[in-house]
Amino acid sequence: MKKIFQFIIAIIISFIPGFIGMAFSPNGSSDLWYNNLVKSMITPDGWVFATVWPILYFLLGIALFLIITDKSRQDKIKAYWLFITQMALNAFWSYLFFGLQLTGVALLELIVLFGISLWMARTFYRIRPSASYLVWPYLIWQIFAMFLNGMIVFLN
Numbered sequence: 001m002k003k004i005f006q007f008i009i010a011i012i013i014s015f016i017p018g019f020i021g022m023a024f025s026p027n028g029s030s031d032l033w034y035n036n037l038v039k040s041m042i043t044p045d046g047w048v049f050a051t052v053w054p055i056l057y058f059l060l061g062i063a064l065f066l067i068i069t070d071k072s073r074q075d076k077i078k079a080y081w082l083f084i085t086q087m088a089l090n091a092f093w094s095y096l097f098f099g100l101q102l103t104g105v106a107l108l109e110l111i112v113l114f115g116i117s118l119w120m121a122r123t124f125y126r127i128r129p130s131a132s133y134l135v136w137p138y139l140i141w142q143i144f145a146m147f148l149n150g151m152i153v154f155l156n
Helices: 002-022 028-036 046-069 076-099 103-127 129-155
Strands: none
Touching: 002 046, 002 076, 046 076, 046 103, 046 129, 076 103, 103 129
């Protein structure tokens, strides 16, 4: 029963940035602003983001669960702090990009987020390699997001 509770908590924690980001996702005036931006030709439709992000958050939640339930004590506090930091940065990107419409600052923040996420994946690997592997799709998506964000900065 304890592991089920830990799993549920890990999943809920991993979805917090998504819930925060929804508050700043394109709607109303930000939707008009976002739709008028010149974007890369490979920018996916909104439904792609709405599909990919829950999958990534779920994978991150499983990774966190694996760290929580691992018996070792090696680097766990560091892993938790890195996880929390990257989650906060993830949520903050939505505020910078959609809320404040600071696309350049959002790109810089995304670069920092990628560095923290990479550090987290390496720390997870030392504790439990399978947890680290679950972070890799998130890292790949961040590279794609940096490209998309960078193209918006460049084209606008």
